[in-house]
Amino acid sequence: MTTTATKIRVPHFVRGTLVWGEDSEYLSRDFGVPFVTPRLELGELFVPRTQPGPAFDVPVSEIIDFLVETAxxxxxxxNEYLQESLEMTLQVSALPRRIIENTFARPGQFLTRQALEYRLERTFGDSEVLDGWVERTDPNGKVSRVRAFPPRLVHMLAGNSPSAAMTSIADAALVKAVNVFKMPSADPFTTVAVLRTMSDIEPDHPVLRSMSAVYWRGGDAKVENVLYRSQYFDKLVAWGGGAAIENAAKYAGPGFQLISFDPKVSMSVVGREAFESEETLRDVAELAAADATIFNQDACLAARHICVEGDVDQVDRFCALLHERLGVDRPFTSAVGPRPSSEIREAVDGMRFLEPEYRIWGGYDGRGLVVRSPEMVDFHPTNKTVNVIPVAAMCDAASYATVATQTVGVYPTERKAEVRDLLATAGVQRVVKLGSAMTGSMGSPHDGMYPLHRFVNWVVDDDA
Incomplete structure (x- = not known):
């Protein structure tokens, strides 16, 4: 990536080849920074269905070797490509340099040999189904052979974290897919930086020849009406906001599936044990603030609502301490983040006249805002805005969860079992210890599925 005049030059990467050009101009999502890209040649992005993809018959063990070396x-x-990507990302991202630098370091934890092999084991049981046809005999003695066949995928990448590009490339490689990565306008840099790194290691590797990373403006029908077809691809792996997912959904149909990582809202649940002492309450407020401020709350797993088991006076003590801890620097949080939107300011200004039923801590300076309300607020808390709701019993918190609730942090840990079935019934996909929303265990489901299991095409050769 380079800058010419005031426009950033963003290359494409097409099936193993780096492509430069200034044929098309776009604007970044958050700040409207202009960048230019090569002309998009749609016919070069896919392998015809009459031919197997370059990596279709590469043993998964060799792919893991390549990913580990890349990591x-x-x-x-x-890495000069990542360094250049960082400088470009700083021009289009609301996140400060320190947080973006920390984010670049995250995928290294998940791209080890042990981590990759463990993930395949948890997803497929036997990774041999990725390499060929695995024979089995059913209870009636009928024989069949099953293969997790390599798919053809278009990926709408998430733009809120550079690490998403790195992990998406690894996922695509593990299932031996033919891939087109649609880079996000909030970060049209990292994906190509990773692919250029792979190219320096082995420029003709089949995995690399299976991958293209390009940009077009989301919703551009001239592009999507062509690419989002079963003649060329099997599935669209879509990350994004509500409008982006709704646009993607209209292309789903026979032979072309949508695997959607919908926009999610996370929450926390705090039990009465938090009030056992002032020291305990301070510790719990810190854990809750850590979950709420991940990427300055620009992440699906960042808590936006917190249900607290206690009376109003107790909950207000918690809110005051929570507000103090929102304005703190952390590895993936800045003490002063982007200021709340006009929608939030107008809604909160109206609530100030409704005390004591509602109560507000903090202002609109980006250091954090806490709104205590009897019910969930009707605006979307973001930019370090947290809605705290008193509940009489921890199980009552489940009434505030929906199918759009991704992660729920619970304190104390031993009470997770008390609420997890209720939360799951409401639609929640992940329950964690309060303060550990960012941590996560390897090989676990994501958004209610094992993604790699969904990516592949399950094919059976049946002798019955």
Whole structure:
């Protein structure tokens, strides 16, 4: 990536080849920064269905070898492509340099040999189904052979974290897919930086020849009416906001599936044990603030609502301490973040006249805002805005969860079992210890599914 005049030059990467050009101009999502890209040649992005993809018959063990070697080169201090990507990202991202640098370091934890092999084991049981046809005999003695066949995928990448590009490339490689990555306008840099790193290691690797990373403006029918077809691709793997997912959904049909990582809202549940002492309450407020401020709350797993088991006076003590802890620097949080939107300011200004039923801590300076209300507020809390709701019993918190609720942090940990079935019934996909929303265990489901299991095409050769 380079800058010419005031426009950033963003290359494409097409099936193993880096492509430069200034044929098309776009604006970044958050700040409207102009960038230019090569002409999009749609016919070059896919392998015809009459031909197998380049990586279809590469043993998964060799793919893991390649990913592990790539991960060793994805170090910001030594990788010129990532360094350049960082400088470009700083021009289009609301996140400060420190947080973006920390984000670049995250995928290294998940791209080890042990982590990749463990993930395949948890997803497929036996990874041999990725390499060929695995024979089985049913209880009636009928024989069949099953393969997790390599798919053809279009990926709408998430733009709120550079690490998403790195993990998406690894996922696509593990299932031996033919891939087109639609880069996000909030970060049209990292994906190509990773692919260029892979190219320096082995430029003709089948995995690399299976991948293209390009940009077009989301919703551009001239592009999507062509690419989002079963003649060329099997599935659209879509990350994004509500409008982006709604646009993607209209292309789903026979032979072309949508695997959607919908926009999610996370929450926390705090039990009465938090009030056992002032020290405990301070510790719990810190854990809750850590979950609420991930990427300055620009992440699906960042809590936006907190249900607290206690009376109003107790909950207000918690709110005051929570507000103090929102304005703190953390590895993926800045003490002062983007200011709340006009929608939030107008809604909160109206609530100030409704005390004591509602109560507000903080202002609109980006250091954090806490709104205590008897019911969930009707605006979307963001930019370090947290809605706290008193509940009489922890199980009552489940009434505030929906199918759009991704992660729920619970305190104390031993009470997770008390509420997890109710939360899951409401639609929640993940229950964690309060303060650990960002942590996550390897090989677990994401958004209610094992993504790699959904990516592949399950094919059976049946002798019955």
């Amino acid at each position: 060793q080169h994805l170090t910001l201090e030594t």
